[in-house]
Amino acid sequence: MLTHSIADTTSAEFLEAPKELDIATDRYSHAARTKHEREMHKLEKRLCRLTGQAIVDFNMIEEGDRVMVCVSGGKDSYSMLDILLKLQARAPVRFELIAVNLDQKQPGFPEHILPEYLKSRAVPFHIEEQDTYSIVKRVVKEGKTMCSLCSRLRRGALYKVASELGCNKIALGHHRDDILQTFLLNLFFGGRLKSMPPKLLSDEGNHIVIRPMAYVSETDLQAWSEEQAFPIIPCTLCGSQENLQRKQVGNLLRQWDQQFPGRINTMFSALTKAVPSHLLDPNLFDFKGLQTTGQADADGDKAFDEERFSPAPAVHASGVLGELMGNSAKRNAWSD
Numbered sequence: 001m002l003t004h005s006i007a008d009t010t011s012a013e014f015l016e017a018p019k020e021l022d023i024a025t026d027r028y029s030h031a032a033r034t035k036h037e038r039e040m041h042k043l044e045k046r047l048c049r050l051t052g053q054a055i056v057d058f059n060m061i062e063e064g065d066r067v068m069v070c071v072s073g074g075k076d077s078y079s080m081l082d083i084l085l086k087l088q089a090r091a092p093v094r095f096e097l098i099a100v101n102l103d104q105k106q107p108g109f110p111e112h113i114l115p116e117y118l119k120s121r122a123v124p125f126h127i128e129e130q131d132t133y134s135i136v137k138r139v140v141k142e143g144k145t146m147c148s149l150c151s152r153l154r155r156g157a158l159y160k161v162a163s164e165l166g167c168n169k170i171a172l173g174h175h176r177d178d179i180l181q182t183f184l185l186n187l188f189f190g191g192r193l194k195s196m197p198p199k200l201l202s203d204e205g206n207h208i209v210i211r212p213m214a215y216v217s218e219t220d221l222q223a224w225s226e227e228q229a230f231p232i233i234p235c236t237l238c239g240s241q242e243n244l245q246r247k248q249v250g251n252l253l254r255q256w257d258q259q260f261p262g263r264i265n266t267m268f269s270a271l272t273k274a275v276p277s278h279l280l281d282p283n284l285f286d287f288k289g290l291q292t293t294g295q296a297d298a299d300g301d302k303a304f305d306e307e308r309f310s311p312a313p314a315v316h317a318s319g320v321l322g323e324l325m326g327n328s329a330k331r332n333a334w335s336d
């Protein structure tokens with residue numbers, strides 16, 4: 001039994017703490033450790049399950065694929081590589097993973113960090129050195145944001161490397177929150193209903209770009225990155241300002257998540273259930289040719305009814321998505 005509380009203990013006593021206190025402290029730290037271990041085990045399972053589910057839902061990885069995993073040195077791409085390596089070991093199909101980092105020659109880039117880490121994980125890797133930093137600095141006027149040209153150059157460089165390495169797929173570490181942010185940015189500032197697809201054809205038409213972390217929340221990636229102590233390379237080396245609009249939208253999403261738990265999941269689910277006949281894009285639905293059918297349509301518009309919405313479910317994405325996708329058997333083959 002604990003006979004002292006720490007508050008009751010004088011400094012002398014504390015130095016010579018009684019045995020019971022030692023035992024109780026040990027028990028406490030053991031309990032805390034095991035709780036933490038349980039949480040991390042659950043987190044690992046969730047990351048594998050959601051990644052496996054996204055891979056299955058969008059048929060991202062197939063037998064014989066050679067996947068170039070883009071690793072920047074940030075938490076998202078380290079986590080993606082880590083989870084893909086775990087899935088590779090248990091997946092029902094055989095595929096290769098090759099980690100690629102683009103060293104853009106930003107001042108102070110710690111070039112030894114990624115090679116050391118990748119060697120320690122025994123992952124085949126390639127570091128592509130291209131001084132896009134100097135080009136961007138030369139071309140973009142002082143005070144203007146460099147990100148758009150920098151990303152275009154990076155994209156071109158990565159496609160070239162993928163071809164040289166014989167990779168047919170390119171994996172990027174964007175997650176659920178990136179996808180929602182992009183959706184809101186397009187909605188608020190771009191005037192388009194458009195987001196970041198989980199799978200797309202590269203603009204030169206030769207590769208399939210995949211985002212295996214599409215269902216994973218940023219919070220989970222942050223927690224996993226801290227747990228694994230990945231050697232993070234700061235993303236501020238270029239000295240460019242953060243995209244203010246993206247930052248604002250990110251803050252908005254975080255606030256909503258705190259105030260209305262479940263809203264982010266509901267919004268994300270909405271991206272998987274577009275209803276073209278209830279939007280206004282004549283390219284997606286033939287409004288001009290719409291004719292009466294004489295048949296009742298359960299999904300038809302209740303034109304004069306007020307829309308009613310059930311409250312946003314306060315559940316994790318896996319719950320909402322799991323119900324929506326119904327692909328658990330295939331997913332389990334990847335993640336269990």
Ligand code: SF4
Pocket residue numbers: 146147148150151235238239240
């Ligand atoms: S933050 Fe820097 S490295 Fe990243 S896209 Fe912008 S200019 Fe390029």
